[in-house]
Amino acid sequence: MSGYRRTGAQFRPAVLEGHLERHVRSRWSLPSFATAVTFAFLIVSSLSPLESAEARALAPAPGAPVAVGEISGQGYVFTDAVNTPVERDGFSVTHFSTAPAVARPDPGTAKAIAYDQVTARGWGQSEYQCLVALWERESNWNVSAANPTSGAYGIPQSLPGDRMASAGADWRTNPATQITWGLEYIAGRYGTPCGAWQHSEAKGWY
Missing domain, CATH: 1.20.5 (Single alpha-helices involved in coiled-coils or other helix-helix interfaces)
Incomplete structure (x- = not known):
């Protein structure tokens, strides 16, 4: 109920x-x-592909210049370089040394001729910096620089020197002729001045 x-x-x-x-x-x-x-x-x-300690090790120091690069697969390659690869879990980072920054050259100088030719090829300031560093090392931008051991000659240190005759009969004395030949050589063999600089940094020659 x-x-x-x-x-x-x-x-x-x-x-x-x-x-x-x-x-x-x-x-x-x-x-x-x-x-x-x-x-x-x-x-x-x-x-995560990188542990915190490794990530900190790969990070640039405060205020350090960051080089321009390109992504390829799971790798990031910086331009201007001494090759120092680091890999983990399928990812790779390659660090490269950067060519020193340079000011715009004085008109009428060999470097000014080179600057105009570099920009005419569509290359930017970074490529000009690599070229300046490369040819400073090779000849100190001396149109008459001669290597008594190898026979290399001129600003780009053509080996032998008379290879530059393909760019002009005045190859011994004209910086424009030497630079024209040198940039053509660099483009054909290394792609860009920074490609040639990378090789020179790694091997000591280009």
Whole structure:
């Protein structure tokens, strides 16, 4: 009958049961969610290609110049370079030394002729910097520079010197003729002045 319960039977009103069930669910839902988030974070962290210590080692020092580069697959290659590769988990970073920055040359000088020819080829300031560094090393930009051992001659140190005759009969004395030949040689063999500079840095010659 309504208002009575049988002896020995437990009285649990339906409203109370529903309240207890919701309470139990809410008590466990937040810790479960937090555990799932923590587990997911640990998985993502373990898949990172670089650990924090290695990432700090590869980062440039504060204020250091950052070289321009290009992405190839999972590698990033900086221009202007001594090759120092670092690899981990399929990723590679190659560090290169950068050619020193230079000011725009004085008009009428051999470097000014070279600057005009470099820009006419569509190469930028960084390529001009590589060219300046390269030919400073080779001949100090001396149109009459001669290597008594190898026979190399002129600003680009053509070997032998008379190879520059293909650019003009005045190859012995005209810096424009020597530079024209030198840039053609660089473009054909190394692609750009920075490509030639990279080779010179690694091998000591180009």
